[in-house]
Amino acid sequence: MKKTLDEHAERFSEAASTYDDEQDSAAYCMCVRDVVTHAAPTSRDTVLDLGTGTGAIAFELTSTADRVIGRDISTGMLEQAQTKANVEHVENISFAEGRFREPNIDSDTDIDIITSNFAMHHLSDDEKRDAIAVISALEPRRFVLGDVMFFGSPNPEEPFYDPSVDDPATVGTLVDALTDAGFAITDVEFVHEQAGVLVAEQ
Numbered sequence: 090m091k092k093t094l095d096e097h098a099e100r101f102s103e104a105a106s107t108y109d110d111e112q113d114s115a116a117y118c119m120c121v122r123d124v125v126t127h128a129a130p131t132s133r134d135t136v137l138d139l140g141t142g143t144g145a146i147a148f149e150l151t152s153t154a155d156r157v158i159g160r161d162i163s164t165g166m167l168e169q170a171q172t173k174a175n176v177e178h179v180e181n182i183s184f185a186e187g188r189f190r191e192p193n194i195d196s197d198t199d200i201d202i203i204t205s206n207f208a209m210h211h212l213s214d215d216e217k218r219d220a221i222a223v224i225s226a227l228e229p230r231r232f233v234l235g236d237v238m239f240f241g242s243p244n245p246e247e248p249f250y251d252p253s254v255d256d257p258a259t260v261g262t263l264v265d266a267l268t269d270a271g272f273a274i275t276d277v278e279f280v281h282e283q284a285g286v287l288v289a290e291q
């Protein structure tokens with residue numbers, strides 16, 4: 090991890106009020122679209138969105154899922170998400186503090202699908218592996234991960250990410266962690282040589 094969780098949380102809280110207006114890169118928008126498409130919850134499903142931020146993925150899934158739960162470390166991002174839920178009267182969504190490795194889910198809540206978009210790359214590769222083990226232990230039938238990830242060798246002249254705060258993994262590292270945790274990879278979406286979506290099922 091290049092920054093502590095508290096540092097990441099503070100950084101995102103400071104940016105929370107303008108975050109939605111600034112997410113207009115083609116790669117980000119394609120990842121959002123692909124994560125939502127592959128998550129494909131039914132009306133009986135509970136979805137957990139990790140690193141939910143202001144709820145870009147979570148809100149998209151409320152029309153088809155029974156219930157969507159968003160977890161994040163940034164109070165500022167969570168406040169933005171909760172305000173949107175209140176203003177738009179979205180009743181089957183809830184937000185609270187939670188992190189990849191401690192998602193803050195009651196033991197009596199069954200999670201059917203887990204999503205995460207553009208958040209896991211803040212963890213080191215070892216931490217990603219621990220997070221994926223925690224995700225697997227929640228026993229979702231599907232985990233859809235959209236994120237910064239390297240399909241080849243990133244061109245140092247064209248960083249798609251900020252090396253001072255981001256720590257992306259190669260696709261191979263993520264696939265190894267997912268399969269070691271018991272997932273089978275059922276789809277890979279190439280969005281950009283440094284961004285993509287992995288669909289994992291168990």
Ligand SMILES: C[S@@+](CC[C@H](N)C(=O)[O-])C[C@H]1O[C@@H](n2cnc3c(N)ncnc32)[C@H](O)[C@@H]1O
Pocket residue numbers: 094097098101112121139140141142143144145146160161162163166187188189190205206207208211212
């Ligand atoms: C770039 S934003 C993405 C938000 C949202 N998923 C989206 O697609 O717009 C990354 C989010 O991950 C959160 N985050 C970073 N590290 C986290 C962790 N260890 N556990 C949970 N959330 C984390 C940040 O607070 C931030 O809200």
